[in-house]
Amino acid sequence: MSLKILTSPNSGRKLIEELKEKLKEIKIDANNILLFTTNSTKRDAKSVMKVLKERYPEAEITGCNVEGYMTKNCAWSRGIALMLIDCDKMSIAHSSGKSTKEAFSSLNRKLKEKKKVVLFPMVSIPSEINVLKLLFYDKMYYYKYKRAKDLEEKRRILSECSKILESKMIFPPNSGLREMDGEVAGLCLIPLSAGYRTPILYTKGKECHRCCVGVGLSKVKMHFYDVFPERGKSFEETFEILKNYFSKVDRVKCFFSGIAIGGVNGLTATEFLKKVIGAKGIKEESLKEEKLKKGNLPLVSPYGLAFISKETFGSCMLGLQSYPINIYPSTFELDKFYGECIFSGEMYKGGITDFYGMLDKVKTDTFKFFSIDYDVIPMFSKSVHRLRREIASRFEGDFLGIFAQAAFKSQKLDRRYMSEIEKGICFNGTGTATVVEVDLQ
Amino acid sequence: MLLKISEILSPIAEDTEVKVTALYRIDGTAIFAKVNERTGEILNLLYWLESQIKSSLYYIFTKSLDEISFSYKDVEIRMFAVSRTLVLVFVVEKECMSKYKIDLDIENIIEKLRELV
Numbered sequence: 001m002s003l004k005i006l007t008s009p010n011s012g013r014k015l016i017e018e019l020k021e022k023l024k025e026i027k028i029d030a031n032n033i034l035l036f037t038t039n040s041t042k043r044d045a046k047s048v049m050k051v052l053k054e055r056y057p058e059a060e061i062t063g064c065n066v067e068g069y070m071t072k073n074c075a076w077s078r079g080i081a082l083m084l085i086d087c088d089k090m091s092i093a094h095s096s097g098k099s100t101k102e103a104f105s106s107l108n109r110k111l112k113e114k115k116k117v118v119l120f121p122m123v124s125i126p127s128e129i130n131v132l133k134l135l136f137y138d139k140m141y142y143y144k145y146k147r148a149k150d151l152e153e154k155r156r157i158l159s160e161c162s163k164i165l166e167s168k169m170i171f172p173p174n175s176g177l178r179e180m181d182g183e184v185a186g187l188c189l190i191p192l193s194a195g196y197r198t199p200i201l202y203t204k205g206k207e208c209h210r211c212c213v214g215v216g217l218s219k220v221k222m223h224f225y226d227v228f229p230e231r232g233k234s235f236e237e238t239f240e241i242l243k244n245y246f247s248k249v250d251r252v253k254c255f256f257s258g259i260a261i262g263g264v265n266g267l268t269a270t271e272f273l274k275k276v277i278g279a280k281g282i283k284e285e286s287l288k289e290e291k292l293k294k295g296n297l298p299l300v301s302p303y304g305l306a307f308i309s310k311e312t313f314g315s316c317m318l319g320l321q322s323y324p325i326n327i328y329p330s331t332f333e334l335d336k337f338y339g340e341c342i343f344s345g346e347m348y349k350g351g352i353t354d355f356y357g358m359l360d361k362v363k364t365d366t367f368k369f370f371s372i373d374y375d376v377i378p379m380f381s382k383s384v385h386r387l388r389r390e391i392a393s394r395f396e397g398d399f400l401g402i403f404a405q406a407a408f409k410s411q412k413l414d415r416r417y418m419s420e421i422e423k424g425i426c427f428n429g430t431g432t433a434t435v436v437e438v439d440l441q
Numbered sequence: 442m443l444l445k446i447s448e449i450l451s452p453i454a455e456d457t458e459v460k461v462t463a464l465y466r467i468d469g470t471a472i473f474a475k476v477n478e479r480t481g482e483i484l485n486l487l488y489w490l491e492s493q494i495k496s497s498l499y500y501i502f503t504k505s506l507d508e509i510s511f512s513y514k515d516v517e518i519r520m521f522a523v524s525r526t527l528v529l530v531f532v533v534e535k536e537c538m539s540k541y542k543i544d545l546d547i548e549n550i551i552e553k554l555r556e557l558v
Binding site: 074079 | 451452453455456539541542543544545546547548549
Protein backbone atom coordinates (compact mmCIF):
# COMPACT_ATOMS: atom_id res chain seq x y z
CA MET A 1 0.00 0.00 0.00
CA SER A 2 1.23 3.48 -0.78
CA LEU A 3 -0.41 6.85 -0.44
CA LYS A 4 0.22 10.51 -1.01
CA ILE A 5 -1.38 13.62 0.46
CA LEU A 6 -2.03 16.63 -1.70
CA THR A 7 -3.50 19.91 -0.48
CA SER A 8 -4.25 23.34 -1.86
CA PRO A 9 -5.85 26.33 -0.11
CA ASN A 10 -6.95 27.86 -3.43
CA SER A 11 -10.28 27.70 -5.20
CA GLY A 12 -11.65 28.17 -8.71
CA ARG A 13 -9.34 28.30 -11.72
CA LYS A 14 -6.25 28.69 -9.55
CA LEU A 15 -7.05 25.45 -7.75
CA ILE A 16 -7.54 23.48 -10.97
CA GLU A 17 -4.27 24.79 -12.46
CA GLU A 18 -2.36 24.03 -9.26
CA LEU A 19 -3.91 20.57 -9.03
CA LYS A 20 -2.94 19.70 -12.61
CA GLU A 21 0.65 20.83 -11.95
CA LYS A 22 0.92 18.88 -8.69
CA LEU A 23 -0.58 15.72 -10.17
CA LYS A 24 2.09 15.70 -12.89
CA GLU A 25 4.77 15.37 -10.23
CA ILE A 26 3.08 12.54 -8.35
CA LYS A 27 4.30 9.08 -9.28
CA ILE A 28 1.80 7.03 -7.32
CA ASP A 29 -0.69 5.01 -9.40
CA ALA A 30 -3.79 5.66 -7.32
CA ASN A 31 -6.79 3.33 -7.50
CA ASN A 32 -8.69 5.03 -4.68
CA ILE A 33 -8.91 8.75 -4.01
CA LEU A 34 -10.34 10.40 -0.92
CA LEU A 35 -11.40 13.96 -1.69
CA PHE A 36 -12.12 16.49 1.04
CA THR A 37 -13.50 19.81 -0.12
CA THR A 38 -14.28 22.79 2.10
CA ASN A 39 -16.86 25.56 1.83
CA SER A 40 -14.64 27.57 -0.50
CA THR A 41 -14.30 24.67 -2.95
CA LYS A 42 -17.60 22.80 -2.88
CA ARG A 43 -18.50 24.48 -6.19
CA ASP A 44 -15.21 23.25 -7.67
CA ALA A 45 -15.79 19.62 -6.71
CA LYS A 46 -17.01 18.57 -10.17
CA SER A 47 -14.02 20.17 -11.91
CA VAL A 48 -11.63 18.61 -9.38
CA MET A 49 -13.16 15.17 -9.91
CA LYS A 50 -12.88 15.66 -13.69
CA VAL A 51 -9.16 16.45 -13.39
CA LEU A 52 -8.67 13.43 -11.14
CA LYS A 53 -10.53 11.17 -13.56
CA GLU A 54 -8.35 12.36 -16.46
CA ARG A 55 -5.21 11.52 -14.50
CA TYR A 56 -6.51 8.33 -12.84
CA PRO A 57 -9.34 6.95 -15.03
CA GLU A 58 -9.63 3.72 -13.03
CA ALA A 59 -9.63 5.33 -9.59
CA GLU A 60 -12.68 5.43 -7.38
CA ILE A 61 -13.29 8.91 -5.96
CA THR A 62 -14.94 9.14 -2.55
CA GLY A 63 -15.10 11.95 -0.06
CA CYS A 64 -17.05 14.75 1.50
CA ASN A 65 -17.20 18.42 2.30
CA VAL A 66 -15.51 19.16 5.64
CA GLU A 67 -14.93 22.22 7.82
CA GLY A 68 -11.18 22.06 7.36
CA TYR A 69 -8.14 19.83 7.34
CA MET A 70 -4.61 19.70 8.67
CA THR A 71 -1.38 18.12 7.51
CA LYS A 72 2.23 18.38 8.69
CA ASN A 73 2.66 21.80 7.09
CA CYS A 74 -0.70 23.50 7.27
CA ALA A 75 -4.20 23.64 8.74
CA TRP A 76 -6.76 25.24 6.44
CA SER A 77 -10.49 25.77 6.41
CA ARG A 78 -10.40 26.38 2.65
CA GLY A 79 -9.23 24.62 -0.47
CA ILE A 80 -9.05 20.85 -0.82
CA ALA A 81 -7.18 17.89 0.62
CA LEU A 82 -6.67 14.72 -1.39
CA MET A 83 -5.50 11.33 -0.31
CA LEU A 84 -4.24 9.35 -3.31
CA ILE A 85 -4.15 5.69 -2.39
CA ASP A 86 -2.73 2.69 -4.16
CA CYS A 87 -4.16 -0.29 -2.29
CA ASP A 88 -5.83 -3.52 -3.38
CA LYS A 89 -7.17 -4.48 0.02
CA MET A 90 -9.67 -1.69 0.36
CA SER A 91 -13.33 -1.63 -0.58
CA ILE A 92 -15.72 1.28 -0.88
CA ALA A 93 -19.49 1.15 -0.71
CA HIS A 94 -22.33 3.56 -0.26
CA SER A 95 -25.93 3.29 0.82
CA SER A 96 -28.94 5.41 1.55
CA GLY A 97 -32.28 4.83 3.16
CA LYS A 98 -35.19 6.57 4.80
CA SER A 99 -34.21 5.41 8.25
CA THR A 100 -30.77 5.22 9.85
CA LYS A 101 -31.23 1.48 10.40
CA GLU A 102 -31.93 0.90 6.70
CA ALA A 103 -28.95 2.97 5.50
CA PHE A 104 -26.38 1.58 7.92
CA SER A 105 -27.43 -2.07 7.79
CA SER A 106 -27.27 -1.96 3.99
CA LEU A 107 -23.78 -0.43 4.19
CA ASN A 108 -22.71 -3.08 6.67
CA ARG A 109 -23.79 -5.86 4.30
CA LYS A 110 -21.76 -4.33 1.47
CA LEU A 111 -18.51 -4.03 3.45
CA LYS A 112 -16.87 -7.36 4.25
CA GLU A 113 -13.78 -6.04 6.05
CA LYS A 114 -13.68 -6.08 9.85
CA LYS A 115 -12.47 -2.49 10.08
CA LYS A 116 -14.46 0.29 8.52
CA VAL A 117 -14.43 4.04 8.22
CA VAL A 118 -17.90 5.47 7.63
CA LEU A 119 -18.62 8.99 6.40
CA PHE A 120 -22.17 10.15 6.92
CA PRO A 121 -24.11 13.41 7.29
CA MET A 122 -25.06 13.42 10.97
CA VAL A 123 -27.12 16.54 10.31
CA SER A 124 -28.04 17.35 6.75
CA ILE A 125 -29.99 20.46 5.88
CA PRO A 126 -32.37 19.53 3.07
CA SER A 127 -33.60 21.65 0.17
CA GLU A 128 -35.63 24.84 0.73
CA ILE A 129 -38.94 23.06 0.18
CA ASN A 130 -38.07 20.32 2.68
CA VAL A 131 -36.98 22.89 5.27
CA LEU A 132 -40.43 24.50 4.89
CA LYS A 133 -42.04 21.08 5.34
CA LEU A 134 -39.97 20.43 8.48
CA LEU A 135 -40.96 23.80 9.95
CA PHE A 136 -44.59 22.94 9.24
CA TYR A 137 -44.24 19.48 10.86
CA ASP A 138 -42.60 21.13 13.86
CA LYS A 139 -45.62 23.42 14.37
CA MET A 140 -48.10 20.61 13.76
CA TYR A 141 -46.48 18.12 16.15
CA TYR A 142 -45.93 20.76 18.80
CA TYR A 143 -49.62 21.69 18.60
CA LYS A 144 -50.52 18.03 19.12
CA TYR A 145 -47.89 17.66 21.86
CA LYS A 146 -49.22 20.63 23.83
CA ARG A 147 -52.75 19.23 23.69
CA ALA A 148 -51.86 15.63 24.55
CA LYS A 149 -53.72 14.26 27.57
CA ASP A 150 -50.92 12.37 29.26
CA LEU A 151 -47.20 11.70 29.11
CA GLU A 152 -47.67 8.49 27.11
CA GLU A 153 -49.47 10.37 24.35
CA LYS A 154 -46.84 13.13 24.41
CA ARG A 155 -44.12 10.50 24.03
CA ARG A 156 -45.97 8.87 21.12
CA ILE A 157 -46.26 12.23 19.33
CA LEU A 158 -42.56 12.95 19.84
CA SER A 159 -41.72 9.48 18.55
CA GLU A 160 -43.65 10.17 15.31
CA CYS A 161 -41.89 13.52 14.93
CA SER A 162 -38.55 11.83 15.62
CA LYS A 163 -39.11 9.41 12.71
CA ILE A 164 -39.73 12.34 10.36
CA LEU A 165 -36.62 14.18 11.55
CA GLU A 166 -34.59 11.00 11.08
CA SER A 167 -35.89 10.39 7.58
CA LYS A 168 -35.17 13.94 6.36
CA MET A 169 -32.37 15.35 8.40
CA ILE A 170 -30.47 13.33 10.97
CA PHE A 171 -28.51 10.09 11.02
CA PRO A 172 -27.97 9.54 14.78
CA PRO A 173 -24.46 8.03 15.12
CA ASN A 174 -25.39 5.69 18.00
CA SER A 175 -28.32 4.18 16.05
CA GLY A 176 -26.17 3.93 12.93
CA LEU A 177 -23.18 2.24 14.55
CA ARG A 178 -25.49 -0.29 16.26
CA GLU A 179 -26.12 -1.73 12.79
CA MET A 180 -22.44 -2.13 11.94
CA ASP A 181 -20.17 -5.10 12.71
CA GLY A 182 -16.49 -5.04 13.64
CA GLU A 183 -14.52 -1.94 14.48
CA VAL A 184 -15.94 1.26 13.01
CA ALA A 185 -14.65 4.83 12.94
CA GLY A 186 -17.50 7.16 12.08
CA LEU A 187 -16.84 10.58 10.62
CA CYS A 188 -20.04 12.44 11.42
CA LEU A 189 -20.44 15.38 9.09
CA ILE A 190 -22.16 18.47 10.38
CA PRO A 191 -21.57 21.93 8.98
CA LEU A 192 -20.30 24.65 11.30
CA SER A 193 -22.53 27.09 9.47
CA ALA A 194 -25.20 25.45 7.37
CA GLY A 195 -26.96 26.30 4.15
CA TYR A 196 -29.50 24.44 2.06
CA ARG A 197 -28.35 20.99 0.91
CA THR A 198 -25.33 20.73 3.16
CA PRO A 199 -23.13 18.77 3.83
CA ILE A 200 -22.10 17.09 0.58
CA LEU A 201 -20.64 13.63 0.09
CA TYR A 202 -18.88 12.31 -3.00
CA THR A 203 -19.20 8.78 -4.15
CA LYS A 204 -18.32 7.22 -7.51
CA GLY A 205 -17.44 10.70 -8.78
CA LYS A 206 -20.89 12.12 -8.03
CA GLU A 207 -22.33 14.35 -5.31
CA CYS A 208 -24.92 13.08 -2.84
CA HIS A 209 -26.50 14.51 0.29
CA ARG A 210 -28.33 11.87 2.36
CA CYS A 211 -26.16 8.80 2.04
CA CYS A 212 -23.47 6.94 3.96
CA VAL A 213 -20.12 6.11 2.43
CA GLY A 214 -18.08 3.29 3.92
CA VAL A 215 -14.45 2.33 3.41
CA GLY A 216 -13.54 -1.23 4.37
CA LEU A 217 -9.92 -1.60 5.45
CA SER A 218 -7.51 -4.27 6.56
CA LYS A 219 -4.12 -3.86 8.24
CA VAL A 220 -5.05 -0.65 10.02
CA LYS A 221 -5.32 0.26 13.69
CA MET A 222 -8.10 2.49 14.91
CA HIS A 223 -8.24 4.45 18.15
CA PHE A 224 -10.82 6.62 19.87
CA TYR A 225 -10.14 9.49 22.21
CA ASP A 226 -12.12 11.98 24.24
CA VAL A 227 -10.90 14.88 26.36
CA PHE A 228 -13.12 14.08 29.35
CA PRO A 229 -12.32 12.24 32.58
CA GLU A 230 -13.46 8.60 32.84
CA ARG A 231 -17.17 8.11 33.44
CA GLY A 232 -18.66 7.10 36.76
CA LYS A 233 -20.32 3.82 37.76
CA SER A 234 -23.70 5.36 38.50
CA PHE A 235 -25.80 8.35 37.40
CA GLU A 236 -24.81 10.36 40.47
CA GLU A 237 -21.11 9.57 40.08
CA THR A 238 -21.04 10.67 36.41
CA PHE A 239 -23.12 13.70 37.33
CA GLU A 240 -20.55 14.72 39.97
CA ILE A 241 -17.67 14.22 37.52
CA LEU A 242 -19.35 16.41 34.91
CA LYS A 243 -20.32 18.98 37.52
CA ASN A 244 -16.67 19.38 38.47
CA TYR A 245 -15.55 19.41 34.86
CA PHE A 246 -17.79 22.04 33.30
CA SER A 247 -17.81 25.69 34.23
CA LYS A 248 -21.54 26.32 34.61
CA VAL A 249 -23.79 23.47 35.61
CA ASP A 250 -27.56 23.27 36.13
CA ARG A 251 -29.58 20.10 36.69
CA VAL A 252 -32.54 20.07 34.29
CA LYS A 253 -35.33 17.69 33.28
CA CYS A 254 -35.89 16.82 29.64
CA PHE A 255 -38.81 15.14 27.96
CA PHE A 256 -38.00 13.31 24.72
CA SER A 257 -38.48 10.34 22.50
CA GLY A 258 -36.12 9.11 19.80
CA ILE A 259 -34.32 12.20 18.62
CA ALA A 260 -37.12 14.67 19.38
CA ILE A 261 -36.94 16.81 22.52
CA GLY A 262 -40.32 18.17 23.56
CA GLY A 263 -39.30 20.13 26.62
CA VAL A 264 -36.50 21.22 28.95
CA ASN A 265 -37.76 22.10 32.42
CA GLY A 266 -41.26 22.41 30.96
CA LEU A 267 -40.25 24.89 28.25
CA THR A 268 -39.22 24.31 24.65
CA ALA A 269 -35.44 24.02 24.30
CA THR A 270 -35.33 27.43 22.59
CA GLU A 271 -37.44 29.12 25.29
CA PHE A 272 -35.27 27.48 27.94
CA LEU A 273 -32.10 28.85 26.34
CA LYS A 274 -33.64 32.32 26.09
CA LYS A 275 -34.62 32.19 29.76
CA VAL A 276 -31.33 30.87 31.11
CA ILE A 277 -28.75 32.75 29.05
CA GLY A 278 -30.88 35.45 27.44
CA ALA A 279 -30.18 34.19 23.92
CA LYS A 280 -31.63 36.48 21.25
CA GLY A 281 -33.16 33.80 19.10
CA ILE A 282 -33.12 33.35 15.34
CA LYS A 283 -36.38 34.39 13.67
CA GLU A 284 -38.05 32.05 11.16
CA GLU A 285 -37.81 34.59 8.33
CA SER A 286 -34.14 35.17 9.02
CA LEU A 287 -33.55 31.40 9.13
CA LYS A 288 -35.15 30.81 5.71
CA GLU A 289 -34.31 33.98 3.85
CA GLU A 290 -30.96 34.95 5.24
CA LYS A 291 -29.13 32.32 7.24
CA LEU A 292 -29.78 29.23 5.13
CA LYS A 293 -29.60 31.02 1.77
CA LYS A 294 -26.20 32.48 2.63
CA GLY A 295 -25.03 29.30 4.37
CA ASN A 296 -24.75 31.11 7.70
CA LEU A 297 -26.94 29.11 10.06
CA PRO A 298 -24.77 28.25 13.08
CA LEU A 299 -24.84 24.55 14.00
CA VAL A 300 -22.45 24.99 16.86
CA SER A 301 -23.08 26.39 20.31
CA PRO A 302 -21.13 27.09 23.49
CA TYR A 303 -24.08 25.80 25.56
CA GLY A 304 -25.47 22.32 25.67
CA LEU A 305 -27.22 19.52 27.49
CA ALA A 306 -25.13 16.63 28.76
CA PHE A 307 -27.29 13.47 28.81
CA ILE A 308 -26.28 10.47 30.92
CA SER A 309 -26.69 6.96 29.51
CA LYS A 310 -28.80 4.42 31.40
CA GLU A 311 -26.74 1.60 29.89
CA THR A 312 -23.15 2.68 30.60
CA PHE A 313 -23.46 5.89 32.69
CA GLY A 314 -21.41 7.59 29.99
CA SER A 315 -22.45 11.00 28.80
CA CYS A 316 -23.08 12.78 25.53
CA MET A 317 -23.41 16.49 24.92
CA LEU A 318 -25.98 18.13 22.67
CA GLY A 319 -25.38 21.76 21.69
CA LEU A 320 -28.35 24.12 22.05
CA GLN A 321 -29.05 27.02 19.72
CA SER A 322 -32.08 29.30 19.76
CA TYR A 323 -33.63 28.16 16.48
CA PRO A 324 -37.24 29.13 15.67
CA ILE A 325 -38.51 25.60 16.39
CA ASN A 326 -40.48 24.01 19.20
CA ILE A 327 -39.47 20.35 19.05
CA TYR A 328 -35.69 20.35 19.25
CA PRO A 329 -33.86 17.67 17.24
CA SER A 330 -31.08 15.79 18.95
CA THR A 331 -28.11 14.58 16.89
CA PHE A 332 -28.14 11.22 18.73
CA GLU A 333 -30.90 8.87 19.81
CA LEU A 334 -31.99 9.59 23.36
CA ASP A 335 -34.05 6.52 24.29
CA LYS A 336 -31.22 4.98 26.34
CA PHE A 337 -30.61 8.17 28.35
CA TYR A 338 -31.96 9.49 31.65
CA GLY A 339 -34.51 12.30 31.49
CA GLU A 340 -32.48 14.26 34.02
CA CYS A 341 -29.48 15.94 32.48
CA ILE A 342 -26.98 18.76 32.86
CA PHE A 343 -27.14 22.15 31.22
CA SER A 344 -23.66 23.58 30.93
CA GLY A 345 -21.22 25.66 28.97
CA GLU A 346 -18.82 23.60 26.85
CA MET A 347 -15.24 24.20 27.89
CA TYR A 348 -12.18 21.97 27.87
CA LYS A 349 -10.07 22.67 30.92
CA GLY A 350 -6.69 22.33 29.20
CA GLY A 351 -7.64 24.03 25.93
CA ILE A 352 -6.35 22.52 22.70
CA THR A 353 -3.64 20.63 24.65
CA ASP A 354 -6.41 18.30 25.89
CA PHE A 355 -6.32 16.71 22.44
CA TYR A 356 -2.60 15.82 22.64
CA GLY A 357 -3.65 12.61 24.41
CA MET A 358 -5.14 11.23 21.20
CA LEU A 359 -1.61 10.56 20.02
CA ASP A 360 -0.43 8.60 23.04
CA LYS A 361 -1.33 5.20 21.59
CA VAL A 362 -0.12 5.90 18.08
CA LYS A 363 3.17 4.50 16.69
CA THR A 364 5.67 6.97 15.29
CA ASP A 365 6.35 5.85 11.75
CA THR A 366 2.85 5.06 10.47
CA PHE A 367 0.59 7.24 8.36
CA LYS A 368 -2.20 8.75 10.43
CA PHE A 369 -5.63 9.79 9.27
CA PHE A 370 -7.73 11.37 11.98
CA SER A 371 -10.94 13.17 12.56
CA ILE A 372 -11.06 15.78 15.30
CA ASP A 373 -14.08 17.54 16.76
CA TYR A 374 -15.03 20.49 14.51
CA ASP A 375 -15.82 22.56 17.64
CA VAL A 376 -12.09 23.20 17.99
CA ILE A 377 -12.29 25.74 15.13
CA PRO A 378 -14.63 28.21 16.90
CA MET A 379 -13.19 27.32 20.32
CA PHE A 380 -9.48 27.60 19.60
CA SER A 381 -9.19 28.88 16.00
CA LYS A 382 -5.49 29.58 15.41
CA SER A 383 -4.39 27.54 18.45
CA VAL A 384 -5.29 24.48 16.35
CA HIS A 385 -1.87 25.03 14.77
CA ARG A 386 -0.32 24.16 18.17
CA LEU A 387 -1.88 20.72 17.86
CA ARG A 388 -0.62 20.40 14.29
CA ARG A 389 2.92 21.35 15.32
CA GLU A 390 2.76 18.94 18.27
CA ILE A 391 1.76 16.04 15.99
CA ALA A 392 4.41 16.98 13.44
CA SER A 393 7.10 17.12 16.12
CA ARG A 394 6.15 13.81 17.74
CA PHE A 395 5.89 11.65 14.63
CA GLU A 396 7.99 10.91 11.59
CA GLY A 397 5.08 9.70 9.46
CA ASP A 398 2.80 11.91 7.42
CA PHE A 399 -0.77 12.68 8.53
CA LEU A 400 -4.07 14.09 7.39
CA GLY A 401 -6.65 15.29 9.88
CA ILE A 402 -10.11 16.54 9.12
CA PHE A 403 -12.49 18.52 11.30
CA ALA A 404 -15.63 16.45 11.77
CA GLN A 405 -17.28 14.86 14.77
CA ALA A 406 -16.08 11.42 15.71
CA ALA A 407 -18.05 8.29 16.56
CA PHE A 408 -16.50 4.93 17.27
CA LYS A 409 -17.48 1.32 17.74
CA SER A 410 -15.17 -1.27 19.22
CA GLN A 411 -15.45 -4.09 21.73
CA LYS A 412 -11.91 -3.36 22.95
CA LEU A 413 -11.84 0.17 24.33
CA ASP A 414 -8.75 1.05 26.36
CA ARG A 415 -10.47 3.04 29.11
CA ARG A 416 -13.86 3.93 30.54
CA TYR A 417 -14.52 6.76 28.12
CA MET A 418 -17.08 9.33 29.18
CA SER A 419 -18.32 9.20 25.59
CA GLU A 420 -19.10 5.45 25.66
CA ILE A 421 -22.86 5.90 25.63
CA GLU A 422 -23.79 2.34 24.66
CA LYS A 423 -21.70 -0.78 25.18
CA GLY A 424 -18.80 -0.43 22.73
CA ILE A 425 -20.27 2.68 21.06
CA CYS A 426 -18.65 6.05 21.69
CA PHE A 427 -20.03 9.38 20.61
CA ASN A 428 -20.09 12.86 22.07
CA GLY A 429 -21.22 16.19 20.66
CA THR A 430 -17.88 17.67 21.64
CA GLY A 431 -14.29 16.83 22.57
CA THR A 432 -13.72 13.62 20.59
CA ALA A 433 -11.28 12.30 18.01
CA THR A 434 -10.64 9.08 16.11
CA VAL A 435 -7.31 8.05 14.64
CA VAL A 436 -6.80 5.52 11.85
CA GLU A 437 -3.22 4.31 11.72
CA VAL A 438 -1.99 2.90 8.41
CA ASP A 439 1.24 0.93 8.25
CA LEU A 440 2.74 1.70 4.85
CA GLN A 441 5.56 -0.86 5.06
CA MET B 442 8.54 39.30 -4.30
CA LEU B 443 5.20 41.05 -4.79
CA LEU B 444 3.98 38.15 -6.92
CA LYS B 445 4.91 35.72 -4.16
CA ILE B 446 3.15 37.85 -1.55
CA SER B 447 0.02 38.00 -3.67
CA GLU B 448 0.13 34.20 -4.17
CA ILE B 449 0.44 33.63 -0.42
CA LEU B 450 -2.41 36.01 0.35
CA SER B 451 -4.68 34.91 -2.49
CA PRO B 452 -6.62 32.13 -0.65
CA ILE B 453 -7.97 34.76 1.77
CA ALA B 454 -7.88 37.78 -0.54
CA GLU B 455 -10.19 35.96 -3.00
CA ASP B 456 -12.74 35.24 -0.25
CA THR B 457 -15.68 37.59 -0.72
CA GLU B 458 -16.45 37.44 3.03
CA VAL B 459 -13.15 39.22 3.63
CA LYS B 460 -13.79 42.81 2.63
CA VAL B 461 -10.18 43.95 2.67
CA THR B 462 -6.87 42.10 2.75
CA ALA B 463 -3.81 44.33 3.02
CA LEU B 464 -0.17 44.14 3.93
CA TYR B 465 1.21 47.40 5.33
CA ARG B 466 4.72 48.60 5.97
CA ILE B 467 5.39 50.17 9.38
CA ASP B 468 5.21 53.68 7.88
CA GLY B 469 1.65 53.06 6.66
CA THR B 470 2.44 52.28 3.00
CA ALA B 471 0.35 49.45 1.60
CA ILE B 472 2.51 46.82 -0.13
CA PHE B 473 -0.49 44.72 -1.10
CA ALA B 474 -4.19 45.52 -0.93
CA LYS B 475 -7.20 43.64 -2.23
CA VAL B 476 -10.54 45.30 -1.65
CA ASN B 477 -13.53 43.06 -2.28
CA GLU B 478 -16.13 45.65 -1.33
CA ARG B 479 -15.57 49.05 -2.90
CA THR B 480 -17.74 51.38 -0.85
CA GLY B 481 -16.99 54.85 0.47
CA GLU B 482 -16.98 53.54 4.01
CA ILE B 483 -14.36 50.93 3.25
CA LEU B 484 -12.15 53.45 1.48
CA ASN B 485 -12.40 55.84 4.45
CA LEU B 486 -11.48 52.93 6.66
CA LEU B 487 -8.39 52.19 4.57
CA TYR B 488 -7.34 55.84 4.82
CA TRP B 489 -7.75 55.72 8.58
CA LEU B 490 -5.82 52.45 8.78
CA GLU B 491 -2.72 53.97 7.21
CA SER B 492 -2.44 56.37 10.12
CA GLN B 493 -2.96 53.60 12.69
CA ILE B 494 -0.34 51.12 11.51
CA LYS B 495 2.61 52.71 13.29
CA SER B 496 0.90 53.00 16.67
CA SER B 497 -0.60 49.51 16.31
CA LEU B 498 2.82 48.02 15.68
CA TYR B 499 4.17 49.92 18.69
CA TYR B 500 1.51 48.27 20.90
CA ILE B 501 1.99 44.84 19.37
CA PHE B 502 5.73 44.84 20.12
CA THR B 503 5.90 46.75 23.39
CA LYS B 504 2.96 44.92 24.97
CA SER B 505 3.78 41.56 23.31
CA LEU B 506 0.41 41.33 21.62
CA ASP B 507 -0.29 38.76 18.92
CA GLU B 508 -2.83 40.91 17.22
CA ILE B 509 -4.98 43.99 17.56
CA SER B 510 -8.58 44.25 16.50
CA PHE B 511 -10.98 47.18 16.19
CA SER B 512 -14.72 47.11 15.75
CA TYR B 513 -16.20 49.78 13.53
CA LYS B 514 -19.93 49.81 12.73
CA ASP B 515 -20.61 46.35 11.28
CA VAL B 516 -17.01 45.46 10.47
CA GLU B 517 -14.04 44.20 12.42
CA ILE B 518 -10.50 45.26 11.54
CA ARG B 519 -7.83 42.79 12.54
CA MET B 520 -4.11 43.49 12.51
CA PHE B 521 -1.37 40.87 12.81
CA ALA B 522 2.33 41.53 13.07
CA VAL B 523 4.18 39.57 10.39
CA SER B 524 7.63 41.00 11.10
CA ARG B 525 9.07 44.06 12.85
CA THR B 526 8.12 46.13 9.85
CA LEU B 527 5.05 44.47 8.33
CA VAL B 528 1.43 44.28 9.45
CA LEU B 529 -1.22 42.09 7.90
CA VAL B 530 -4.71 43.59 7.97
CA PHE B 531 -8.08 41.96 7.37
CA VAL B 532 -11.49 43.56 7.42
CA VAL B 533 -14.37 41.17 7.97
CA GLU B 534 -18.04 41.44 8.89
CA LYS B 535 -18.54 41.46 12.65
CA GLU B 536 -21.24 38.78 12.59
CA CYS B 537 -19.48 36.64 9.99
CA MET B 538 -19.63 32.95 11.03
CA SER B 539 -16.45 32.10 9.16
CA LYS B 540 -14.44 34.54 11.31
CA TYR B 541 -13.09 31.61 13.30
CA LYS B 542 -12.07 29.82 10.15
CA ILE B 543 -10.29 32.91 8.87
CA ASP B 544 -8.32 32.94 12.14
CA LEU B 545 -7.23 29.37 11.47
CA ASP B 546 -6.17 30.24 7.92
CA ILE B 547 -4.33 33.44 8.81
CA GLU B 548 -1.79 31.48 10.82
CA ASN B 549 -0.73 29.57 7.64
CA ILE B 550 -0.42 32.83 5.77
CA ILE B 551 1.65 34.52 8.48
CA GLU B 552 3.96 31.48 8.63
CA LYS B 553 4.53 31.63 4.87
CA LEU B 554 5.01 35.41 4.87
CA ARG B 555 7.57 35.12 7.66
CA GLU B 556 9.49 32.53 5.65
CA LEU B 557 9.49 34.93 2.71
CA VAL B 558 10.54 38.11 4.47
